[in-house]
Amino acid sequence: MEMNEHQIRRIDHAVCDWMLELRTRILNHFGQRLTVQTKTGRKDLVTNVDKENEKFYVEKIHGFDPQAKILGEEGFGDQVNSLKGRLWIVDPIDGTMNFVKQHDHFAMMVGVYEDGEPVYGAIMDVMNNVIYHGGPQIGVFANGLAVPEPENLSLSDGLMGMSASLVVNDVSHMQAIEHAASGMRIYGSAGLDIIAVLAGENVGYISYLKPWDIAAGRALLEPLGLVVSTIDGNALDMLSSNLVLVATKQAQQDILKIVQG
Missing domain, CATH: 3.30.540.10 (Fructose-1,6-Bisphosphatase, subunit A, domain 1)
Structure with missing residues (x-):
């Protein structure tokens, strides 16, 4: 119920x-x-x-x-x-x-x-x-x-929170995503990365996340018009690990174009 x-x-x-x-x-x-x-x-x-x-x-x-x-x-x-x-x-x-x-x-x-x-x-x-x-x-x-709904900025107009290992190893074209953004930020905490997106400081965040890393964030992000998906735009499995993309709607579309080549 x-x-x-x-x-x-x-x-x-x-x-x-x-x-x-x-x-x-x-x-x-x-x-x-x-x-x-x-x-x-x-x-x-x-x-x-x-x-x-x-x-x-x-x-x-x-x-x-x-x-x-x-x-x-x-x-x-x-x-x-x-x-x-x-x-x-x-x-x-x-x-x-x-x-x-x-x-x-x-x-x-x-x-x-x-x-x-x-x-x-x-x-x-x-x-x-x-x-x-x-x-x-x-x-x-x-x-x-x-908390006001963040501006729906494009990837090029904002900062991206990203996992350093993903960028170094260029997983799913992470280096191209970083290059297309205004810059990259690494906080070492999924919670703080999510807060940065909620607050409109960053346009997105990408990392391997387990259910406890993203569960609270998803409940806060989606009501503010932000999107939470796998790196290729699919729905999350909330009981398993995923390569997760959190972003404004416009930044998500920009990133999906890069990921899908």
Whole structure:
């Protein structure tokens, strides 16, 4: 059954409160020693804070919405193999390398989906204390202030957020895309790259993303007239990894022409 506006606003209020509570905990951790481990390799890190944050979200979500499933990056949620019903998708620290090395430039993200469709998203730029939050039914906000729809700029008129490895290896004509844009920006956090597009600072973002990297963003981007697709313009599979393109409608068309040759 489709969620109503009242239900989504309840989720919004709860998630923003959780993020503010976790932000305080994160700042307190900066005075302590982090436990850092590798996952798939030395550049794929996980810390005790990632794990503690996800456990916090899982406990809060189970109490708030006990019938829902939870998909979390660190595996403390549920085994999820279907988009049926309500699904919460959680990234407890997005940009863990930045978190460890810089104590800055990282995010937290929570997305809520109903039968595969986005109904709510929240991305917190932790160190700047700004939460982008909302969804298709209630609009998109930054700390409660409405976010205007970004100008529909072309690729040549804007900056692109891109993954360095994609450009270096020229995956799917990334070097041509970078050359056609006004320039390239690398933030090291999908959440911050998505915020840059939401805020109209960049016209697009391209990277390999997993469900928790894009779930919240999609719920915020699409209501503002921005497009989220695979690099060749197809719909995303929200339960698998994709080479994802986020962009203004005009920049997406410009990029698809390059990708499709």
